[in-house]
Amino acid sequence: MFEILHKDILAPTVHRFVIRAPFIAPKRKPGNFIMLRIDRNGERIPLTLVDSNVADGTITLIVQGIGKSTRQLLTMNAGDSLQDVVGPLGNPTPILTGQTVVCVGGGVGTAELYPITKALREAGNTVYAIIGGRTKDLVILENEMRAVTTDTFVTTDDGSYGRKGLVTDQLKDLIDSTSGVTAVYAIGPLPMMKAVSAVTRPYGIHTVVSLNAIMVDGTGMCGGCRVSVNGQMKFACVDGPEFDGHQVDFDELIMRNRGYAGDERASLERFEHPADHECRMGGSK
């Protein structure tokens, strides 16, 4: 079992967990993820490793409650334990040196972007960040990002905080106003990463995206996370999770990630309103 040692609430639907995982903590690198199972009936879900503390043997995750499992996770607190945590998985982010880099985070993607941003800064790059969210509550880690960047820009879709608009609006302006942007790292919802890749393509700026595909095992066994990259079939878990954004078939992946939408809704509905479903529990099994 993997004990939750500490939890804080970054936004009503975005919580940060510090979890005891002594084998994983010393091996974590930016870009790695873990697979987690909450309880014995749980599904295995991939979550990006945000940070780790080798001395304490802990890892940090930031979770946005979206589906059944992530919302269930938000109900857990310090002292509770998770059934399974395995990792670190996936290839670490290749950290460039001597470049001018823009790190673009959308929503909870900012949490995943933070360790990469920090590593890029520590490697001596000039680093800018653009972090966005639908609304003010979903803009997270602004202070942390500011601490590891030359400048950090904030956007919200509804204008409730920072610049009103999308991260891509800010990105285009930044590329145009800052000479020599050579690389962009983008992590967020798939449509956002697709849009970022579309912005950078005409400039020929190397763009790295982190793909959150549906996975079962996370170790290359199921093939559920397959994505088309430059026309080739890749597994996001072992070949990624990061790929060249200009080569990813985002439309296909967006469709694939909707493959379980109906089941996900049913599972969430049952979790949020268990009383309505009691009659079905244990039946016809």
Added chain:
Amino acid sequence: MSNILKPSQRMKIPRQHSMEQPAADRVQNFTEVSLGLDEVLALTEASRCLECTQPICVNGCPVNVDIKAFIQLVSEHKYVDAVRKIRESNYLPAVCGRVCPQEEQCEAVCTLGKKFDPVAIGKLERFVADYELKMDQYTSPVVVERRDEKVAIVGSGPAGLTCAAELAKKGYRVTVFEALHEAGGVLRYGIPEFRLPREILDVEIDRVKSLGVELQTNFVVGRTATVDELFDSWGFSAIFLGTGAGTPHFMGIPGENLIGVYSANEFLTRVNLMKAYKFPDYDTPVRLGKRVAVIGGGNTAMDAVRTSLRLGAEKAYLVYRRSRNEIPARLEEIHHAEEEGVQFMLLTNPTRILGDERNTVKAMECLRMELGEPDASGRRKPVPVPGSEFILEVDTVIMAVGQAPNPIIQATTPGLGTGKKGTVNVNEHQQTNRPGIFAGGDLARGGATVILAMRDGKEAASAIDAYLREKITAPKSSSQG
């Protein structure tokens, strides 16, 4: 002599058959299809054994179970002694009695089988293993010698569990590392419950643990710790790699990334390991339509297509490019699939999968095939019939066209010799080119059977024992294989 019948009398007794759940019932559930032999049937079957002076069945068994001796013990009603006899050579008798292809091994060479049906060795093995469990008669063997060296086993499938058990019996301190959250490897995620009930698997694994074997789940060797870290930081003196062949192949045809296309690995893992058939009581869903096509002809394909029926598929097709004679799956599985209503589309090969506007499978285009000249495998090569394209309306396609070894260990273990198909190279003692590292099962073979994986695990255990003993007596010598 345990058998009072004369050989001529024994030959007149017909082969006894297991009781089975009727096909119409069992397609509605995930409980075991074969109910095994009862005591009367087992005694009758055991009395058929000719007790050959040279029991060639023993050589037909990859781990050389003393078949003649255990069947004699059955005849003497000493069922627990019989399973203990098996366990001297094979620590997973309840598993092997269910999933081994005996018809290609021990039973293929059975003397009785030359003129009559061979002795049902596998069914007898299962009977004594189940008897011991029912009577709660299991005891761990006494380990006579304790050894200080620690051995790491990577992967808890049949190769790893066997290697672990054999080394623990020799007194070594053994830790098995498993990437998933439960042990068993392909026995857990691949083979369905209706062929291998999970309580049977759990008991077999518990028995390996009862030998003092430590099990560390949620540990991906190559990621959580590399092979070299297991030597240098974790203090292991030898390592056995048994990570199997877990990376699924696809065909490389258009449409394989549509929603509704699964690898057999993913489909079976969702159902077997994650219990998707109990969704939403279990959180993992599986998306299955009404018309399912499984591509391939191996045991994995049979498992997938029979699982589809149990999940409610109205049509379950098995699409295989060669003919009935070349299907690699076990005969018993083919029979069971036919009884359950699987439709075999033989000499048929998919050319593309067609989707609707939501990128979801709606049909599959196939070509008819005919058999040409024998290929490298000795089987007649399937050749497309020109212009024979046709459309099969399906909403789910499951690819069971083979697996390759998972690349993580090879990629993170410098200097480890590997073969063309991602396998790890080994000599006849399962030694790799790196001292202290041994490998076996599908990782070395590229895709074989449970029992061959167990054979490798057993051979590796002997080789590891020899390697570690030699290291003590001649610490500077290299025992590289």
